[in-house]
Amino acid sequence: MSSDAQALSLPPGAARPGGRTARTRGRVLDAVASLLLDGGYDALTVDAVAARSGVHRTTVYRRWQDTGGLLADSLEAAREQAWEPPDTGSLVGDLIGINRQIVAALTEEPSITRALIAASFRSAAAAHALRSYWEDRYARAAVAVERAVSRGEAAARVDARTVLIASCAPIFYELAVMRSPAAEDIAERYARVGAAIAAR
Numbered sequence: 001m002s003s004d005a006q007a008l009s010l011p012p013g014a015a016r017p018g019g020r021t022a023r024t025r026g027r028v029l030d031a032v033a034s035l036l037l038d039g040g041y042d043a044l045t046v047d048a049v050a051a052r053s054g055v056h057r058t059t060v061y062r063r064w065q066d067t068g069g070l071l072a073d074s075l076e077a078a079r080e081q082a083w084e085p086p087d088t089g090s091l092v093g094d095l096i097g098i099n100r101q102i103v104a105a106l107t108e109e110p111s112i113t114r115a116l117i118a119a120s121f122r123s124a125a126a127a128h129a130l131r132s133y134w135e136d137r138y139a140r141a142a143v144a145v146e147r148a149v150s151r152g153e154a155a156a157r158v159d160a161r162t163v164l165i166a167s168c169a170p171i172f173y174e175l176a177v178m179r180s181p182a183a184e185d186i187a188e189r190y191a192r193v194g195a196a197i198a199a200r
Contacts, residue, residue: 040115095168099188116130142164163197
């Protein structure tokens with residue numbers, strides 16, 4: 001995934017602290033991403049991860065237990081990454097910036113974001129971790145709406161989550177669910193929908 005494919009998307013390869021445990025985790029999670037991109041959920045097994053990562057299968061079983069644990073930790077690693085929404089000086093500009101990052105994450109080939117979303121439908125542990133990831137990203141992105149309120153662009157009692165969902169969710173629906181081609185103006189179009197709701 002490209003370095004700008006962040007926001008309410010799923011960035012891989014978080015900067016990891018040093019130490020043997022951290023290096024082992026990094027190798028295992030890199031193998032998870034590689035296997036998902038190569039063959040999807042069905043290619044992801046503990047044995048396959050052990051073989052590709054070079055980490056002994058006993059270590060993988062002891063720490064991650066199963067495929068669900070591997071997926072959940074991959075999403076946790078993404079959640080651990082530092083991220084703040086763009087600060088362009090306007091709400092619509094901030095929402096456009098967030099949306100462009102989402103579009104980049106969903107349209108790059110191969111897309112670890114799409115692969116993790118698809119895998120979450122096959123694993124209860126991954127689904128729970130994905131919900132936690134979204135909650136974290138929406139909470140972080142709320143500052144964009146809070147700034148808009150302070151500038152007088154948004155209504156004082158506007159619900160930040162509603163604005164963000166109106167702006168971002170249609171992109172996930174079109175690109176990840178419907179698998180539609182990304183229209184050139186998709187980021188801008190839905191950002192303006194979110195900004196319009198904020199101004200009510």
